[in-house]
């Protein structure tokens with residue numbers, strides 16, 4: 616037997632680069648950073664090796680470290696000095712993200728994206744205003760419409776601080792339209808919105824919730840984040856965000872949802888982003904600490920697969936490590 620068709624011919628070292636379909640570039644990566652108003656020291660995040668919560672005063676240094684690796688964009692998360700029912704520190708002019716963004720945009724050339732959500736700022740840890748009695752009745756949950764105004768105020772306060780792009784992540788119905796209108800009314804019609812369009816109610820966010828101190832005090836996020844069982848529903852979510860003016864469409868988490876990334880890629884011309892979340896990062900680290908996986912290899916393979924599925928941009932805690940090696 617002598618096969619005439621031999622795919623192996625294109626796998627030699629000389630030619631594989633020429634026929635490679637996908638490449639990773641530092642320009643595709645967005646590094647998440649955590650700024651913490653409750654500390655004056657840099658605090659390592661135990662569940663996310665290599666990452667830290669940094670005080671506002673160290674935000675510029677943190678971003679300089681990211682830029683030094685070749686990554687040009689960051690997404691900023693904040694841990695506020697105080698929390699309340701409505702999450703009012705989320706839109707405070709002197710809030711943790713607002714202060715950090717002002718200094719980062721004043722002193723660096725980074726492209727600055729902000730996460731727009733209330734869960735790190737509310738005393739109950741939910742992503743919006745909750746119904747009275749919600750703590751005792753898990754069927755009561757975030758009140759959608761009154762939350763829109765708070766998200767809009769938060770997005771505008773980030774833009775005023777200098778954010779280049781805002782990324783609403785609360786899965787509030789109508790959030791993209793409300794934020795678009797608020798930004799436009801405030802003179803920020805040029806600030807794009809990257810919508811967490813298909814954000815699943817995922818157990819892979821665990822390490823992040825430790826990092827950003829944003830776990831719900833009661834109940835879960837099933838009533839507003841998507842059911843992992845649903846793929847077609849993601850297309851409806853995305854259609855709504857497109858209609859409301861989303862500029863970039865994000866899927867989150869990334870690896871368990873590559874079918875969603877690829878379905879969106881096929882149907883829309885918009886840039887597609889995927890969030891390689893904290894749990895995806897933590898599990899590779901944990902396995903490599905045990906000596907079971909080669910961290911650099913699996914991290915690269917993960918990011919490459921996310922791109923191959925159709926993502927243009929990747930938000931990932933591996934951004935700096937991978938960029939440095941490219």
Ligand code: PBG
Nearest residue numbers: 732734784819820823892893894
């Ligand atoms: C909400 C938000 C979350 C993440 C990003 N934005 C947490 C959540 O929805 O519970 C998770 C990111 C990660 O796990 O890396 N503000």
